[in-house]
Amino acid sequence: MTTLDRPSLASLPRPTFAHRLHRPLLTTTVAMAVLAVFSLCAMAFDDRMLLGESVWLKPLKFAIAMTLYCGTLAWLVAFPHRGQRLTWWMGTLFAATAVVDVGFVVVQAARGTFSHFNTQHDAVNTIGQYVFMTGVPGLFLANLVIAVTLSWQRVTDRPTSMAIRAGLGIAVFGMALGYTMGFSGKQQTTDAAGHPVTLAAGHTFEHGQPAVRDGVAGMPVTHWSTAGGDMRIAHFAGLHGIQLLIVAAVVLTRFAPTVSWLRTEAARTRVIGVLAFGYLGLVALLMWQALRGQPVTRPDGETLTALGLVAAVTAAGIGLVYTLSVRDQRPGRHSTLSAAARPHASRPPMSR
Numbered sequence: 339m340t341t342l343d344r345p346s347l348a349s350l351p352r353p354t355f356a357h358r359l360h361r362p363l364l365t366t367t368v369a370m371a372v373l374a375v376f377s378l379c380a381m382a383f384d385d386r387m388l389l390g391e392s393v394w395l396k397p398l399k400f401a402i403a404m405t406l407y408c409g410t411l412a413w414l415v416a417f418p419h420r421g422q423r424l425t426w427w428m429g430t431l432f433a434a435t436a437v438v439d440v441g442f443v444v445v446q447a448a449r450g451t452f453s454h455f456n457t458q459h460d461a462v463n464t465i466g467q468y469v470f471m472t473g474v475p476g477l478f479l480a481n482l483v484i485a486v487t488l489s490w491q492r493v494t495d496r497p498t499s500m501a502i503r504a505g506l507g508i509a510v511f512g513m514a515l516g517y518t519m520g521f522s523g524k525q526q527t528t529d530a531a532g533h534p535v536t537l538a539a540g541h542t543f544e545h546g547q548p549a550v551r552d553g554v555a556g557m558p559v560t561h562w563s564t565a566g567g568d569m570r571i572a573h574f575a576g577l578h579g580i581q582l583l584i585v586a587a588v589v590l591t592r593f594a595p596t597v598s599w600l601r602t603e604a605a606r607t608r609v610i611g612v613l614a615f616g617y618l619g620l621v622a623l624l625m626w627q628a629l630r631g632q633p634v635t636r637p638d639g640e641t642l643t644a645l646g647l648v649a650a651v652t653a654a655g656i657g658l659v660y661t662l663s664v665r666d667q668r669p670g671r672h673s674t675l676s677a678a679a680r681p682h683a684s685r686p687p688m689s690r
Contacts (some may be wrong), residue, residue, distance in 0.1 A: 363409075363432065371401070377401055389552050390553040391553060393448075404440055406581060407578070411484065425487050428483045432480040439473040442466040445466065451533075452537060456538075482510050489507065500607045504614030505579055505583045508579040512578075512579070516573050523540070542565070565633060568633070568634065569625070571628065575617075579621065591606065600663070616648055626644070627641050
């Protein structure tokens with residue numbers, strides 16, 4: 339083969355975005371989606387209950403959450419960026435840890451007992467609790483490294499990049515909230531077979547720390563507590579804010595051609611920044627409400643005041659972005675600035 343016959347690097351086919359998708363995370367996403375369907379079917383045929391809810395409800399919720407989050411991470415790390423090897427390995431660590439952790443949740447559901455905070459001394463539970471103690475920090479660390487690696491880079495258009503950076507940061511905060519549940523206090527309850535079980539903690543904060551707090555009263559579908567402060571709400575909101583911010587960036591881009599003040603990337607990026615700040619305030623408010631032992635369905639005056647403050651600051655931020663965008667688009671503004679700068683730019687150099 340002559341030199342002219344050899345294909346150049348430029349002529350070689352480049353991998354498409356689909357080919358760059360993170361395979362371990364993508365596989366985990368599909369597996370979690372299958373698990374969600376399986377859990378729904380199991381709920382229809384298995385009538386065993388834990389704290390007033392189906393033993394398969396927790397696997398279902400974990401499967402849905404991991405489907406959303408692993409799918410999002412698989413999409414994120416597919417963008418060309420610096421440190422791709424590091425994020426690929428962190429994504430693989432996240433996928434493997436998610437499979438192991440959720441797998442233990444499924445095993446315990448099948449056994450009719452608790453996966454989280456269970457202090458029983460049988461071999462399966464002992465091994466599983468060790469898995470949790472090592473696996474959950476692995477999830478947190480992998481997500482943190484990916485967030486830090488992508489936070490100082492622009493991987494796509496500016497509004498979506500802002501949504502990714504802010505969403506990953508909020509997700510790290512949301513993951514960290516899971517650790518606060520360990521301070522909610524012990525509970526004494528029974529498993530699906532009626533055997534007594536001591537739980538080292540729970541997800542509900544309640545004044546006086548009654549012997550049973552989780553499952554006493556819950557919302558439909560989610561079973562989030564209506565008797566005390568449920569930290570799962572803030573935990574869930576923090577984890578999945580990134581999806582909402584990315585959707586917001588897509589919606590803003592869709593309306594940009596028809597809404598004049600959203601036509602520039604700078605304006606849309608600012609809007610995403612304001613929305614991210616407001617959403618972080620909402621997650622912090624939900625955390626504060628849970629730690630005070632207050633049900634999300636019964637907010638007091640302090641909570642409503644704080645919610646109003648978050649909404650007002652967010653609305654003021656959007657209003658400021660609108661004002662700046664309209665001002666920048668005012669006819670003659672750029673020409674005036676150019677005219678003001680032209681004499682200075684055309685001034686002849688000083689003679690020596």
